[in-house]
Each structure stands twice: as structure tokens, then as C-alpha cells.
Amino acid sequence: MYSIDIMTLFSDTVGDMMNESILGRAQERDFLRIEAHQIRDYTLNKQKQVDDYPYGGGRGAVMQADPLYQCWKHIVDRYGPGHTIYLSPAGVTFTQAHARRLVRDYDHLILVCGHYEGIDERFIEECVDEEISLGDFVLTGGEIPAMAVADAVARMVPGVLPDEECFTDESHWNGLLEYPQYSRPEEWHGRKVPPILRSGDHKKIARWRRKQSILRTKQRRPDMFAKLELTSKEDRAILAEIEAEEQGEV
Numbered sequence: 001m002y003s004i005d006i007m008t009l010f011s012d013t014v015g016d017m018m019n020e021s022i023l024g025r026a027q028e029r030d031f032l033r034i035e036a037h038q039i040r041d042y043t044l045n046k047q048k049q050v051d052d053y054p055y056g057g058g059r060g061a062v063m064q065a066d067p068l069y070q071c072w073k074h075i076v077d078r079y080g081p082g083h084t085i086y087l088s089p090a091g092v093t094f095t096q097a098h099a100r101r102l103v104r105d106y107d108h109l110i111l112v113c114g115h116y117e118g119i120d121e122r123f124i125e126e127c128v129d130e131e132i133s134l135g136d137f138v139l140t141g142g143e144i145p146a147m148a149v150a151d152a153v154a155r156m157v158p159g160v161l162p163d164e165e166c167f168t169d170e171s172h173w174n175g176l177l178e179y180p181q182y183s184r185p186e187e188w189h190g191r192k193v194p195p196i197l198r199s200g201d202h203k204k205i206a207r208w209r210r211k212q213s214i215l216r217t218k219q220r221r222p223d224m225f226a227k228l229e230l231t232s233k234e235d236r237a238i239l240a241e242i243e244a245e246e247q248g249e250v
């Protein structure tokens, strides 16, 4: 079973969120264990205070090392060692490839959510294996990034989704963005589903989807498009079509 422990000041909210829907069902079927731990339960003071002023001055408060350490130690004593990740805007930006590595290389993650101005560096030095950022922006807490990492990892754990195609056929798996998706009805607000998707011709549908994926990636993510190696006969034909269409538009 793959285990994810989340250390947070909002354990009820995080626990509720992680127990919903697909991830909740996967936990009922024992493919996964996700548990949120309240850091305040590991303070030694009556007020359950977990933060204090920053040495050197400055605004705000910093989460103290010891409550974080006691919470982390409780998890390790109970469930064994885990690859420990601090969610931080100063970390390496999270990607699908990163999520794949976390599923492949570990079976127990401990995710640490900071708050206020962040956490005492000495806890990071002693217990954290890597720092992950959700992107180049700053949030008030690490809960949303931790849930994003947990979700991205958990859905690739074998058994969580019905089969591997559920995620290998999606954006970012093979360097492409996904094609547009449609469901019933056939016409909505005067907008029709592309006729080819109703043709029943699976070969043509697959080619249409491939072309849409390549086109979207080219238009929306030139950085990803530049890294693609589209060398198959079919991809080269699709690229030629896209270029001809683009030139026709000018």
C-alpha cells in the first residue's frame, strides 16, 4: 500500500478533502493510505502555539522546529521512515515527471505544510529530503500544494484508477497537451461536437485527437512543443498539415 502523511495546521480540512471521491474509494480498497496530522497536537505548551518571532527581526512568525519534529517523529515511529517533502515556494517546481518519480521511487511520503513566514530551517536540515514548489507564486500555506502533490501521486498508484491509460493518455504524460473532450448532448448552445467523433471510425478519431494534441501544444506551450520528437510517418504528415493550414490562414 502507498502511504502519504500530511503534516498541517488544518488537518480536518485536508483529511476531508483527501477522503473524497476516487482517493477515498482507493483508501477503502486499501490501495492507499492518506492521513492528515495536526501539528498543534505535538506542542508542549497549553496554548498549542506552534510559531514564534523570527530571529533577526522582520514581520510575521516562523513555525518552530520542535512541534514539527515531534509530529514527524510520531509518523516515522508509527509508519516507518518516509521520503519527506517540504512544500515551499523556494523549492523545485512540481511537474508530472516529478510525480512519476515519487510514485516509482517511494511507497511512503511525508508532506510538510508551512504557514506564516515559513518554517525553522533547522527542521528542514534535519528531516526534509526535498523541497517542492507548486509554481512561481506565494500562497498563505502549504496545504493546497501538499494536496496537489498527494493527488497527482496517488492517482498513479496501481489500482487507484481503473487502468494505466487513464493517466498515460493525458496531458503532460508524453510531452503533449490533451485533445479537446466532448460529452452529450451532440449540440449545446448551438455548438456541435466535431462530426468525426461520432463517425465510429476509431483510426480516424485517433488521428484527429493526435493532431489536436500536437496543435494545442504548439499554440499554447511552445516550450513543450520545442522538445517534442515527432518523427513517425503519421506525426510528420500531421505536422505538414498543421503548417499548411497555418500558412493558409496568413
Ligand SMILES: C[S@@+](CC[C@H](N)C(=O)[O-])C[C@H]1O[C@@H](n2cnc3c(N)ncnc32)[C@H](O)[C@@H]1O
Pocket: 086, 087, 088, 089, 090, 112, 113, 114, 115, 116, 117, 118, 119, 132, 133, 134, 135, 136, 137, 138, 139, 140, 141, 142, 143, 145
Ligand atoms: C506565506 S508562505 C511563506 C513564504 C516564504 N516567506 C517565502 O518568501 O519563501 C507560507 C507557506 O506556504 C507554503 N507555500 C506558499 N507558496 C507555495 C508554493 N508556491 N509552493 C509550495 N508551497 C507554498 C509553504 O509551505 C510556506 O511555508
